[in-house]
Amino acid sequence: MRQMRMTSPVISLLLIMAMLFITGPANLAHAKMIGTQSMVQSAQAENARADITAFLSREDVKTQLVDMGIAPDEAMSRAQNMSDAEAVAFADDLKNAPAGGSGLGVVVGAAVLVFLVLLATDILGFTKVFPFTKSVK
Amino acid sequence: MPFRHLAFIALALFMAGCTAKTSVRWDRAVQDIPEIALSVPFQPQTEYNCGPASLAMALQDKGVPVDQKDLIPVVYTPSKKGTFQPDMLQGARRYGKIPYTVTSPDELVSQLTEDRPVVVFLNLGLSWHPVWHYAVVTGISRRHGTVYLHSGLTENEPFTEATFDHVWARAGYWGFVLLDPGEIPSGADSLRLLDSAAAYENGRHRADALKTYEAAYERWQKDRTVMFAYGNSLYLNDRKDESAEIFYKLTGEYPQEADAWNNLAQILSETGRKEEAVKAAEKAMELGGKNIETYRQTLSEVK
Numbered sequence: 001m002r003q004m005r006m007t008s009p010v011i012s013l014l015l016i017m018a019m020l021f022i023t024g025p026a027n028l029a030h031a032k033m034i035g036t037q038s039m040v041q042s043a044q045a046e047n048a049r050a051d052i053t054a055f056l057s058r059e060d061v062k063t064q065l066v067d068m069g070i071a072p073d074e075a076m077s078r079a080q081n082m083s084d085a086e087a088v089a090f091a092d093d094l095k096n097a098p099a100g101g102s103g104l105g106v107v108v109g110a111a112v113l114v115f116l117v118l119l120a121t122d123i124l125g126f127t128k129v130f131p132f133t134k135s136v137k
Numbered sequence: 138m139p140f141r142h143l144a145f146i147a148l149a150l151f152m153a154g155c156t157a158k159t160s161v162r163w164d165r166a167v168q169d170i171p172e173i174a175l176s177v178p179f180q181p182q183t184e185y186n187c188g189p190a191s192l193a194m195a196l197q198d199k200g201v202p203v204d205q206k207d208l209i210p211v212v213y214t215p216s217k218k219g220t221f222q223p224d225m226l227q228g229a230r231r232y233g234k235i236p237y238t239v240t241s242p243d244e245l246v247s248q249l250t251e252d253r254p255v256v257v258f259l260n261l262g263l264s265w266h267p268v269w270h271y272a273v274v275t276g277i278s279r280r281h282g283t284v285y286l287h288s289g290l291t292e293n294e295p296f297t298e299a300t301f302d303h304v305w306a307r308a309g310y311w312g313f314v315l316l317d318p319g320e321i322p323s324g325a326d327s328l329r330l331l332d333s334a335a336a337y338e339n340g341r342h343r344a345d346a347l348k349t350y351e352a353a354y355e356r357w358q359k360d361r362t363v364m365f366a367y368g369n370s371l372y373l374n375d376r377k378d379e380s381a382e383i384f385y386k387l388t389g390e391y392p393q394e395a396d397a398w399n400n401l402a403q404i405l406s407e408t409g410r411k412e413e414a415v416k417a418a419e420k421a422m423e424l425g426g427k428n429i430e431t432y433r434q435t436l437s438e439v440k
Contacts, residue, residue: 032435033403034396034428036335036366061223069216078211081227083336090223098308100258101185101219102270102289114266121263125157125300128261129268131289 037084054084057091064094157299160306166242167279167298170250174276174285177254179292180205187289188212188220191256191271192228194287198254199315201232219269222258222311230337234315235349237322237333241310242302247324249277253314257286260307269308319348327357331366343373354383361391368400377408388417395424399432406439414439 037054058079065075079087090097122133178197182190182205189208196203212220212228229236239245239255248255255274262268272288277298284301285293296304305312314322321330330353338346350367357363364387371380384401388394402418405411418436422429 032431032438033369033372033400034431036331036338036369038396065214068214070214074210077231078224078227081230081336081340082223083226083332085332086223086226086336090221094221097221098258098260098267098269099214099217099219099221100188100269100271101213101217102187102261102268118262118266124155125297126303127263127268128259128296128300128304131291 054088057084057087058082060091061087061094064091157297157303159299159302160242163242163298163302166246167277170246170277170279172276172278172280173249174278175249175252175254177273177275177287179287181290185218186213186220187271188225191273191287192225194273195254195256195315196229196232196234199234199317201234203232220271225256225271226313226333227336227340229313229315230333230340230342233318233342233345235318235320235330235333235337235346236313237316237325237330239310239312239314242305244324245274245312246277248314248322249274251322253322254287255312255314257305257312258308259304261304264307267307270304274312316349318342318345319352321349321352321356325356327353327360327363331362335366338370338373343370346370347374359390361387361394361397364390365394365397365400368397368404372400372404377404380404381408381410388420392420393424395421395426395432396428398424399428399435402435402439411439 061082062072062075062079065078066072070078082090118127118129119133121127122130178194180190180194180197186205186209189205189212192208192212193203193205208228211231212224214221214224226236226238239248239257245255245257257272257274259270259272260267261270270288272286272294274284274286275293276285277283278285281295282298283295284298285295286301288294316322330349334346334349334353337349347370350363350370353360353363354367364383368380368383368387371377371383381401381404384397384404387397388401391397398417398421402414402421405414405417415436418432418439421432422436425432
């Protein structure tokens with residue numbers, strides 16, 4: 001992404017054209033109207049670059065989801081249904097973002113030490129990893 | 138004394154002094170609340186699908202007939218064996234509901250009090266060995282010191298308040314409720330609501346989003362961002378005269394709001410009120426700001 005921000009105006013132009021596409025029918029841009037998301041963003045943070053950042057982030061989210069194996073059409077639908085703020089925050093740390101997916105046997109592969117620590121913290125009520133523990137009061 | 142006795146005593150002392158306690162934030166949020174037990178449809182998750190399952194339960198609670206397997210392609214990321222938080226929100230929007238995020242024990246309690254189950258993001262493990270999980274909070278019993286969740290394979294699973302507080306705090310006290318178009322929780326934050334509604338609007342729910350903006354305008358008559366969003370939404374739904382009226386009201390209350398003057402100019406010009414349109418566009422140009430290029434174009438077009 002960092003690289004993309006510095007590349008040529010041609011790419012920016014392409015991106016802008018893509019943006020017109022991605023934001024779909026509910027689009028005020030054709031009418032020279034300032035959009036609601038832009039207003040909400042600037043009310044949340046006085047950031048003159050909010051629009052472009054949001055747009056780049058949405059592209060970023062899309063690309064990275066595709067990299068993670070989501071089909072391009074589906075990745076586009078997902079990005080499209082995120083708010084500017086959500087897309088920006090998500091794009092910023094997509095690599096580290098946690099994905100909730102607690103399996104039914106999550107700790108099976110964990111080392112014995114980790115197992116014991118989690119067992120103790122479960123019993124003490126700090127964690128809730130094992131279905132069979134009941135925390136003491 | 139043999140070593141193992143010492144170790145046992147040490148462990149007992151440790152456990153006696155160190156069981157999990159609720160935080161001050163939690164205690165403050167739950168004091169004086171009644172017993173809350175919502176009846177929420179339950180669906181046991183399949184492997185790794187706590188996200189789709191939790192969202193399915195929340196949607197079903199709102200009357201949307203959807204199964205977790207329908208939601209897997211919409212929110213789940215197979216290579217991560219999990220579901221990202223923003224994906225939960227966009228998934229809700231695609232099924233016609235507006236997600237409103239919940240960010241503290243206070244807000245959790247107030248949503249439950251208003252009969253909304255709360256989808257929560259949890260870290261059941263530790264910060265250095267996270268076990269991320271989604272579940273749906275269905276109730277709190279002060280009498281038993283318990284929070285109830287539809288979680289994993291268990292319906293209304295009791296967590297002690299302290300454990301719930303810890304595992305939720307470890308995931309940043311993040312959660313959300315689902316709203317119908319036009320529904321606004323009491324004590325809602327206007328910007329947080331508008332942000333979610335605007336994403337919903339962009340996702341091809343123009344007409345339904347208008348209901349939320351309408352309700353927001355009723356609730357926050359003088360809020361400039363609310364007026365702005367409502368005016369835009371009226372315009373998008375082809376109710377241009379009413380839209381112009383809102384933007385006139387907005388620029389009357391906040392004459393420094395250049396974006397509002399610009400949008401007003403555009404709407405007036407499209408409804409054949411050229412003279413007023415030019416005046417409004419000139420006003421936007423005069424005020425200037427980050428969108429001045431757009432104002433310039435508007436002015437040249439309405440002239």
